[in-house]
Amino acid sequence: MEMTVLLLAVFGGIILFFIFLYFVPVNLWITAQFSGVKVGLAELVFMRIRKVPPSIVVNSLITVTKAGIQVTTNQLETHYLAGGHVPSVIKALISAEKANIALDFNQAAAIDLAGRDVFEAVQISVNPKVITTPRVAAVASDGIQLIAVARVTVRANLAQLVGGAGEDTILARVGEGIVTSIGSALTHKEVLENPDKISKLVLSRGLDAGTAFEILSIDIADVDVGKNIGADLQTDQAAADLKVAEAKAEERRAMAVAVEQEMKAKAQEARAKVILEEAEIPKAIADAFRSGNLGVMDYYKMQNIQADTDMRESISKPQSGSSKKPDKK
Structure with a gap:
């Protein structure tokens, strides 16, 4: 029983010792003291409580102090809590100091929080x-x-x-x-x-x-x-003009075809009327015979005149395919 209590006490003491070392980073405090950076143990404990890694703040503070630049732990903590990159800002400050470029911590922190790589910006200032x-x-x-x-x-x-x-x-x-x-x-x-x-x-x-x-x-x-x-534009314009001209020519041709069809339709309509009128002639002759206005001899004379007229018209028309041969002497 006593052995069990002793083991539990030893185990509990070890756990408490590691918890103490976690909240009280003695190694960092010793390193800071030998580097000439004044940081108290209580301040390191408060960093842990505020969820700020003491190693980042202390190491950055040691680096910037050795470079001869004045920066406080409060500034580094504030920048870290704001979401900034503390080591990048410290490197930028040191690089600007060595290159004789005017850059303070507030300006570097603002550049870093704006989303730009402040160290790269300083490098571009030195090397275009x-x-x-x-x-x-x-x-x-x-x-x-x-x-x-x-x-x-x-x-x-x-x-x-x-x-x-x-x-x-x-x-x-x-x-x-x-x-x-x-x-x-x-x-x-x-x-x-x-x-x-x-x-x-x-x-x-x-x-x-x-x-x-x-x-x-x-x-x-x-x-x-x-x-x-320029040549391509002129070629395209010429092709466009050609298409417009072709379209207008096709429009005129279509209108001419339409007019021709209309004239043919009118001609057919006229021929149809003539045929209808000619169909009335036999009826008129028959009515003339019945009424006594036309005799048989008059009808024969009219037929002879019509036949003579048809013969004269056939003689006056040129025969297709016929050609006069020269007389052989």
Whole structure:
């Protein structure tokens, strides 16, 4: 019984010892003291209670203190609780200090909380970054298409990182400037001979206004000749005009066919009326015989006159396929 109680006491003591070490990070406190950072044990315990990792705060504070930058534990805790990346901010402050770039903790913390990599921004301020634009197609005044690729050298503007536009805006503005400069050229040969005019014109427009970068230079890397857009447009216009003319001609032909059909219908209607009128002639002759207005001799004379008229008409009409042969002498 006594042995069991002793074992439980030892086990409980070990658990209490590890709990004590968890809430009271003595190792960190000793490291901070030997590094010249004044941090109390109670302050480390309160960090645990506030769910702030003491190791991140103490190690970052040691690093920044050795670099000669004044930062308090309260600032580091506040930034961590706000969702920031404390080690990244500390590295950015040290890098800016070594490069003689004006950057304080509040500004670096604001940049970090804005979602930007503050350490990368400082690196770009020290070593400018080259951004390659996609292939930008534009058409000169003579209708020839040119495809240009530019390389934009930028440097981070720390004062405008918070709220400033990013790389996409820079690329869009540079592309717009390339299109404008090529479009204002009289001929494509003018652009090919002096591609630096494009970069000078684009650079003079102040495209980095309101962005998180400062444009140092714009260099045209490549200019290729594309399609003859002017000729293609003229060909398309000619094809469209041809289709319009064909449509109008078809419309006129259809109208002519309709008029012809209408005339044929009228002619058939007239012939039908003539046939109907001719069908009434025998009736009229019969009525004349019955009424005594027409005699038999008169009828025969009329028939002879009609036969003579038909013969004369047949003689006057030319016979198809007949040709006169010359007399042989």
